[in-house]
Amino acid sequence: MSSDKVVAFLGASTGIGLSALKHTLAAGHQCIALCRDPSKLIKIFPSESTPNLKVIKGNAHDVAAVSQCIQADGRIVDVIVTTIGAKPIPHKMTVDDPDVCKKGAATLLDALAQLRSSGIKGSPYIIACSTAGFSRFGRDIPLAMRPIYALFVRVPGADKVVMEDRFANSGEKFTIVRPSHLGDGESSKTIRVGIEDPKTGPVSNVTGYSISREDAGKWLAENLVLQMDTKYLNKNVLITY
Ligand SMILES: NC(=O)c1ccc[n+]([C@@H]2O[C@H](COP(=O)([O-])OP(=O)(O)OC[C@H]3O[C@@H](n4cnc5c(N)ncnc54)[C@H](OP(=O)(O)O)[C@@H]3O)[C@@H](O)[C@H]2O)c1
Numbered sequence: 001m002s003s004d005k006v007v008a009f010l011g012a013s014t015g016i017g018l019s020a021l022k023h024t025l026a027a028g029h030q031c032i033a034l035c036r037d038p039s040k041l042i043k044i045f046p047s048e049s050t051p052n053l054k055v056i057k058g059n060a061h062d063v064a065a066v067s068q069c070i071q072a073d074g075r076i077v078d079v080i081v082t083t084i085g086a087k088p089i090p091h092k093m094t095v096d097d098p099d100v101c102k103k104g105a106a107t108l109l110d111a112l113a114q115l116r117s118s119g120i121k122g123s124p125y126i127i128a129c130s131t132a133g134f135s136r137f138g139r140d141i142p143l144a145m146r147p148i149y150a151l152f153v154r155v156p157g158a159d160k161v162v163m164e165d166r167f168a169n170s171g172e173k174f175t176i177v178r179p180s181h182l183g184d185g186e187s188s189k190t191i192r193v194g195i196e197d198p199k200t201g202p203v204s205n206v207t208g209y210s211i212s213r214e215d216a217g218k219w220l221a222e223n224l225v226l227q228m229d230t231k232y233l234n235k236n237v238l239i240t241y
Pocket residue numbers: 010011012013014015016017034035036037040058059060061083084085086087100101129130131132156178179180181182183213
């Protein structure tokens with residue numbers, strides 16, 4: 001067991017973030033999670049049995065709340081995982097917060113700048129969850145999925161493109177994770193990985209239909225948080241079965 005990292009999570013009350021948090025906690029790292037409703041996480045990880053988790057109530061669009069979440073022991077945390085996302089409104093082909101990720105990225109970068117200007121130091125590795133389907137360098141989803149992405153993922157996809165650019169241009173260390181369509185349930189299926197450099201394009205191409213939230217979160221924790229593979233540093237990384 002290792003407890004040498006402090007990892008902050010934004011959006012870990014469900015989905016990919018929750019899975020990544022679960023695997024990071026199990027590896028013994030210190031975790032701080034920002035939640036609008038902390039009871040969701042406290043129910044899953046009671047404080048008596050999870051001493052390495054601190055849950056903070058707050059919104060990922062609030063600089064003060066995010067600043068509180070990304071610092072510990074007088075310094076900025078080692079890793080920040082943001083998997084925030086909006087809820088789909090399928091009949092309107094949109095989501096309940098079309099700006100959730102771009103606002104989240106701006107808030108996080110503002111929080112880092114404010115902490116540093118007040119003398120709090122640190123150079124965190126930011127891992128941000130985006131989506132497949134919006135690469136600037138060509139199609140990264142199966143042809144058959146194009147109409148679905150064009151109709152139902154257009155709005156959250158546009159938000160994620162701005163988020164990706166904000167992190168890629170921030171000067172911070174980052175990895176953008178782009179899962180294919182999300183389903184539910186843990187599995188032992190093989191996960192294929194495509195890597196894209198945000199400036200120069202694909203390093204390795206992969207397309208696929210789906211991946212589960214649980215498997216995506218586990219992959220994220222194992223390959224980026226627990227042991228960061230440098231081939232993913234400052235890259236966009238597509239994950240799919
Ligand atoms: N659906 C797909 O097929 C698909 C495919 C690829 C990528 N993605 C993207 O992948 C990411 C993860 O997806 P998921 O399904 O695992 O997510 P999810 O289960 O919907 O979880 C989203 C998380 O973000 C939190 N959140 C949203 N707005 C917030 C705010 N303003 N402040 C604090 N927390 C906030 C939610 O908290 P609450 O519990 O408070 O609501 C929740 O913890 C999302 O960005 C999603 O759009 C989705």
